[in-house]
Amino acid sequence: MSDGIGHPLVQARMMLDWSQEGLASRLRAAGRQCGINVGTTKKTVSAWENYRQEPDGPTKDLIAMVFAVPDARREVLPWPLWLPAPEVPELYHPWTAAGTVASLDDVLRSGRMDRRRFVFLSGITLTTVLHQWLTAEPDIAHAAAGDGRRVSAAMVDRIARRIADLQRDDDTHGGGDLILDAEGLLALVRRLLKGTFASQAQRRRLYAQAADLLRMCGWMAFDTGHHATAQRYFTVALRAAHTSGDVLLGANVLAFAAVQQYSVGDPRDADVMVRTAQTAVRGRSTPVVSAMLAARQARALAKAGDGRACYRALNRATDLLGQGRRDNDPAWAYWVNQAEIDMLTGSCMLDLGRPAEAQTKFSAADAAYGPEYVRTHVLYLSRMATAQLQQKDVDAACASASQAxxxxxxVHSGRSTDHIRDVAKQLIPYRREPAVRDILERARTITA
Structure with missing residues (x-):
């Protein structure tokens, strides 16, 4: 698990910009102040955060002291749940139409200002959100609302076209250049939901459009490394999809949220997200949507090191995709195709230590994708370079890295930059070779 994840202690110290050593030194100082001999080190903190060890009673008292946790909080919550946690008001609104609009207000007001790079949607919080999505009855507000202005069908159609354009622009340019556009369109949808008269069918459609835009904003925030922001958007997207009554749209939100979770969080949580989506859509899905969910589940399982279950999920994805498209496939599923399954399969093989198979899948998918999928090509050319390096083919790795x-x-994509940075690090042992030196110099320019 990479960028700061499930344990509440990670979140608590990152909210204060404390490193593991910074927390350890504060605990040692607090111990001296209290006359307690404390030997906490960075290694100790790491053991706590990875659930390998739990602090003893006196050390928990010192932890509470340095984080200024009141006794009343410790009396009602067990360790480590009494530690400070990020304030995310949209988690606490009711799962109603009014709660969805209030959550929209919250995330648009402060979501993008949240620059924290850790994730908070895990464990109990994640379980609660998923349970609410599965069990709450969809609730649409009455048709009459706001100041009496009426939403025109042409306006709702125009928003739908702009959403489709944004989705395809994101494939080309990456999220960094487009999130302001998506947020602006989302603000328009919110104003229409709050201040206009619309039929129930129109309002369902507007909530679905809000869910699409929130999902895009979450994806774009993840793409630029703002993980807390991304999860806030994904959480409200799930609410909006639920209010619209579109369970497949909610499953799509969870599928994208799962990518973030297995990339920078706990892959087991990503698996839970996908399995929840699969449960919700059972009997209502299409083969293409089910194939997408199976492939995302495979990635989570590969990240978790469960090769056997991963292979089963990949086989299921291939079989489902082979059943072909249906007239009732959602419009947002346009990108689910064999190339996408090959890309995900290659990534799974790389995670499971099978670089030759990974390279074969990456090559097939890279050839199948059109030139407009710029970010996708960068990501998977970088992964192909990693697969080639693992096979000691430095020349081929340099060629792939050069194309990336x-x-x-x-493309403006933090994920793409991170992939290139990772490949450059892997090439450092070969830096005496001229081709490698060229790649490293070019990578420094890109990742600066």
Whole structure:
């Protein structure tokens, strides 16, 4: 698990910009102040955060002291749940139409200002959100609302076209350049939901459009490394999809949230997200949507190291995709195709230590994707370079990395930059070779 994840202690110290050593030194100082001999080190803190060890009673008292946790909080919550946690008001609104609009207000007012790079939607919090999505009855507000202005069908159609354009622009340019556009359109949808008269069918459609836009904003925030922001958007997207009554749309939100979770969080939580989505859509899905969910589940299982279950999920995805498209496939599923399954399969093989198979899948998918999918090409060319390096083929890895670098200048994506940075690190042991030195120099320019 990479960028700061499930244990509440990680979140508590990152909210204060404390490193593991910074927390350890504060605990040692607090111990001296209290006349207690404390030997806490960075290694100790790491053991706590990875659930390998739990602090003893006196050390928990010192932890409460340095985080200024009141005794009343410790009396009602067990360790480590009494530690400070990020304030996320949209988690506490009711799962009603009014609660969805209030959550929209919250996330649009403060979501993008939240620059924290850790995730908070895990464990009990995640379980609660998923349970509410599965069990709450969809609730649509009365048709009459606001000041009496009427929403025109043409306006709702126009928003739908702009959403489709944004989705495809994101494939090309990455989220960094587009999130302001998506948020602006989302603000328009919120104003229509709050201040206009609309039929129930129109309001369902507007809530679905809000869910689509919130999902995009979450994806774009994740793409630029703002993980707390991304999860806030994904959480409200799930609410909006629920209010619209579109269970497949909610499943799509969870599928994208799962990518973030297995990338920078706990892959087991990502598996729970996907399995919840699969439960919700059973009997209502299409083969394409079910194939997408199975492939995302495979990625989570590969990240968790469960090869056997991963292979089963990949086989299921391939079989489902082979059943072909249906007239009732959602419009947002346009990108689910064999190339996408091959890309995800290659990534699974890489995670499971099978680089030759990974390279074969990456090559097939890279050839199948059109040139407009710039970010996708950067991501998987970088992964292909990793697979080639694991097979000691430095020349091929340099060729793949060079192609990725050529494309990276045309896309604003933190994930793409991170992939290139990772490949550059892996190439450092070969830096005496001229081709490698060239790649490292170009990578420094891109990742600076």
């Amino acid at each position: 670098l050529d494309l990276a200048t045309d």
